[in-house]
Amino acid sequence: MQLLMNAKEVEAYIDEVFPQIENYGFQIEGLEVGKISVSMKVSKEHLRPGGTVSGPTMFTLADCASYLIVLAHIGKVALAVTTNLNINFIAKPDGDLIADAKLLKLGKRLAVCEISIRSKTKNLLVAHATATYSIPPSR
Amino acid sequence: MQLLMNAKEVEAYIDEVFPQIENYGFQIEGLEVGKISVSMKVSKEHLRPGGTVSGPTMFTLADCASYLIVLAHIGKVALAVTTNLNINFIAKPDGDLIADAKLLKLGKRLAVCEISIRSKTKNLLVAHATATYSIPPSR
Amino acid sequence: MQLLMNAKEVEAYIDEVFPQIENYGFQIEGLEVGKISVSMKVSKEHLRPGGTVSGPTMFTLADCASYLIVLAHIGKVALAVTTNLNINFIAKPDGDLIADAKLLKLGKRLAVCEISIRSKTKNLLVAHATATYSIPPSR
Amino acid sequence: MQLLMNAKEVEAYIDEVFPQIENYGFQIEGLEVGKISVSMKVSKEHLRPGGTVSGPTMFTLADCASYLIVLAHIGKVALAVTTNLNINFIAKPDGDLIADAKLLKLGKRLAVCEISIRSKTKNLLVAHATATYSIPPSR
Numbered sequence: 444m445q446l447l448m449n450a451k452e453v454e455a456y457i458d459e460v461f462p463q464i465e466n467y468g469f470q471i472e473g474l475e476v477g478k479i480s481v482s483m484k485v486s487k488e489h490l491r492p493g494g495t496v497s498g499p500t501m502f503t504l505a506d507c508a509s510y511l512i513v514l515a516h517i518g519k520v521a522l523a524v525t526t527n528l529n530i531n532f533i534a535k536p537d538g539d540l541i542a543d544a545k546l547l548k549l550g551k552r553l554a555v556c557e558i559s560i561r562s563k564t565k566n567l568l569v570a571h572a573t574a575t576y577s578i579p580p581s582r
Numbered sequence: 583m584q585l586l587m588n589a590k591e592v593e594a595y596i597d598e599v600f601p602q603i604e605n606y607g608f609q610i611e612g613l614e615v616g617k618i619s620v621s622m623k624v625s626k627e628h629l630r631p632g633g634t635v636s637g638p639t640m641f642t643l644a645d646c647a648s649y650l651i652v653l654a655h656i657g658k659v660a661l662a663v664t665t666n667l668n669i670n671f672i673a674k675p676d677g678d679l680i681a682d683a684k685l686l687k688l689g690k691r692l693a694v695c696e697i698s699i700r701s702k703t704k705n706l707l708v709a710h711a712t713a714t715y716s717i718p719p720s721r
Numbered sequence: 722m723q724l725l726m727n728a729k730e731v732e733a734y735i736d737e738v739f740p741q742i743e744n745y746g747f748q749i750e751g752l753e754v755g756k757i758s759v760s761m762k763v764s765k766e767h768l769r770p771g772g773t774v775s776g777p778t779m780f781t782l783a784d785c786a787s788y789l790i791v792l793a794h795i796g797k798v799a800l801a802v803t804t805n806l807n808i809n810f811i812a813k814p815d816g817d818l819i820a821d822a823k824l825l826k827l828g829k830r831l832a833v834c835e836i837s838i839r840s841k842t843k844n845l846l847v848a849h850a851t852a853t854y855s856i857p858p859s860r
Numbered sequence: 861m862q863l864l865m866n867a868k869e870v871e872a873y874i875d876e877v878f879p880q881i882e883n884y885g886f887q888i889e890g891l892e893v894g895k896i897s898v899s900m901k902v903s904k905e906h907l908r909p910g911g912t913v914s915g916p917t918m919f920t921l922a923d924c925a926s927y928l929i930v931l932a933h934i935g936k937v938a939l940a941v942t943t944n945l946n947i948n949f950i951a952k953p954d955g956d957l958i959a960d961a962k963l964l965k966l967g968k969r970l971a972v973c974e975i976s977i978r979s980k981t982k983n984l985l986v987a988h989a990t991a992t993y994s995i996p997p998s999r
Contacts, residue, residue, distance in 0.1 A: 498645050498664045503638040525637050526831060527805055527853060529668040529946045531972050531990055533965045547988050548950045552830055553804060553855065555948050557974075557988065571964050571974065573948055573988065575805060575853075577831065665970060666944055666992060668807045670833050670851055672826045686849050687811045691969055692943060692994065694809050696835075696849065710825050710835065712809055712849065714944060714992070716970065776942045777920040784915050803915045807946040 444549055447518040450474040453511055456519045460510075467500075469507055472541065474515060481508040482563065483540045496536040496569075501560055505530060505572040508542035509556035513576050516549055523554065523576040530572040539563040552578055583688055586657040589613040592650055595658045599649075606639075608646055611680065613654060620647040621702065622679045635675040635708075640699055644669060644711040647681035648695035652715050655688055662693065662715040669711040678702040691717055722827055725796040728752040731789055734797045738788075745778070747785055750819065752793060759786040760841065761818045774814040774847075779838055783808060783850040786820035787834035791854050794827055801832065801854040808850040817841040830856055861966055864935040867891045870928055873936045877927075884917075886924055889958065891932060898925040899980065900957045913953040913986075918977055922947060922989040925959040926973035930993050933966055940971065940993040947989040956980040969995055 448456070450471040468484030483504050485496055506525060513523050541563050548555040553575055560570040587595070589610040607623030622643050624635055645664060652662050680702050687694040692714055699709040726734070728749040746762030761782050763774055784803060791801050819841050826833040831853055838848040865873070867888045885901030900921050902913055923942060930940050958980050965972040970992055977987040 498667070499638055499642040502641040502667070506637050525671055527668070527670050528637070528641070529666070529807060529990065531666050531964070531992065532664055533972060547948070547985060555950060555988070568964060571972070571990065573946065573990065575948065668851065668946060670825070670853065672833060686809070686846060694811060694849070707825060710833070710851065712807065712851065714809065776923050776945070777916055780919040780945075781916040803949055805946070805948050806915070806919075807944070809944050810942055 444476055444516060444546065446474070446476055446515050448515050452519075453515050456514065457511060467503060467507070469504070471511065477512075477546045479508055479512040479515065479544050481511060481542045481544070483542070485539050496540065498532060501532070501536070501540070501570045502528065502530055504540060504542050504560060505558040505570065506574060508544040509558050509572075509574040510576070512544045512546055512556060513549070513554045513578075516546065517554075517578060523578050525574060526577045527575040528572060529574075530570055532570050534567055534569050536560075536569040537562045537565060537567070540569070547573075550578075554578060583615055583655060583685065585613070585615055585654050587654045591658075592654050595653065596650060606642060606646070608643070610650065616651075616685045618647055618651040618654065618683050620650060620681045620683070622681070624678050635679065637671060640671070640675070640679070640709045641667065641669055643679060643681050643699060644697040644709065645713060647683040648697050648711075648713040649715070651683045651685055651695060652688070652693045652717075655685065656693075656717060662717050664713060665716045666714040667711060668713075669709055671709050673706055673708050675699075675708040676701050676704060676706070679708070686712075689717075693717060722754055722794060722824065724752070724754055724793050726793045730797075731793050734792065735789060745781060745785070747782070749789065755790075755824045757786055757790040757793065757822050759789060759820045759822070761820070763817050774818065776810060779810070779814070779818070779848045780806065780808055782818060782820045782838060783836040783848065784852060786822040787836050787850075787852040788854070790822045790824055790834060791827070791832045791856075794824065795832075795856060801856050803852060804855045805853040806850060807852075808848055810848050812845055812847050814838075814847040815840050815843060815845070818847070825851075828856075832856060861893055861933060861963065863891070863893055863932050865932045869936075870932050873931065874928060884920060884924070886921070888928065894929075894963045896925055896929040896932065896961050898928060898959045898961070900959070902956050913957065915949060918949070918953065918957070918987045919945065919947055921957060921959045921977060922975045922987065923991060925961040926975050926989075926991040927993070929961045929963055929973060930966070930971045930995075933963065934971075934995060940995050942991060943994045944992040945989060946991075947987055949987050951984055951986045953977075953986040954979050954982060954984070957986070964990075967995075971995060
């Protein structure tokens, strides 16, 4: 495993594939071999009644963070596709979020990631996910 | 199992809990004991490059449809919470979507649903999910 | 989608890949395009205290049934590998079991199945699973 | 979170709930607040053609390790039940296995665990799972 893109290159590239990323206020906070941290500024539109961040918003953050760590390792030529995402909602989120995604596997055809989402201020685990990506043969 | 709310009552209620439902153009197409059909008008903001509906959008539809079928059976007093959602992306979606959600289990504490998402025009399966909801004791 | 093997051919072949199948008393009850039914005679060794069939036993039945339906469609040359299996345990099982597995997707690289496990006598849903198989390129 | 049983007490108790544990050669290698390590001696009966440990065997190890960590924290009065287990098979296993299970959540009604299974000699990740347990109200 080695990085083929740095954080800046990844961020520049994702504007194309995740154009909604701006709405979400996602930002890469750290990137190293096999690991990425992506933060999310929570604004009104992501909230449910009671001030909770919605499940779909956390799904989006999990999917984005794991997509980015795969991308950073396979380069921007390839177009990986999410084939499976399993998410457990652990606790009521509160405030801005941070997702730590780890590459569990980077095969020729499949990549598997594990993602922990925490409340930034309280360092509380709010959701945990695993995701699988299919990597196109053109790689 | 029996319905405690009809489609109109469910739709009126979800404007509160899923306020973003209007942005998504979700609409209940059918509701009977243990089953619901929810359609979604796909507009530009849900699309990825290449015209694909984004994964988070399909997650939202799956979560919404299964939430609504649980709601219709437990009534609007209860506030069910998604605890787990597992989604497999099957084929590239195309055009408006329809989600068929079935209740696999309606226990005192947990409800489990299965959701199939299809392209409305082609009747093609594009995603399949299972979701678990925790039902509060106040029920 | 079309069948490349019939039930007899599949059963003959699985003795090699699922040698433990005899211990489990698995038997193909029906096979058609996209669908299979596999029954399981429950004996003492699969039971937990209280007479419940163990989770691992139901996992084995789910994995076996979905493996067999994939096998019947790709032929015995290929050696598919389980990459993901997600199982929800719905109700306490009682007596012999029957698993109905459906092919949700049969792609060049991945097959996705949905499996329902029922108590044979009561026709009660006891578990529900989805499974993904990686299909080798040599296919 | 605190431990209500030590490794010896847990091992003594599981002979009742996991009687098949002896066949599997499971052994607790370490137990602390929120974490457990369980090893498994791989013998012929767990192998598939090619020398691979079977999927059901890894499911059993994942389920057992996470069940034990929940048990150690809720005490032997309670009878937790697996409600969901999602497993990703990462690499071909080789030789004896070790499972590290972590408690992600220990609520009044639900516990969520994350499990990594490694080949003991090569320290290679071979499978990764998450599991949810329902904790009975009698707790």
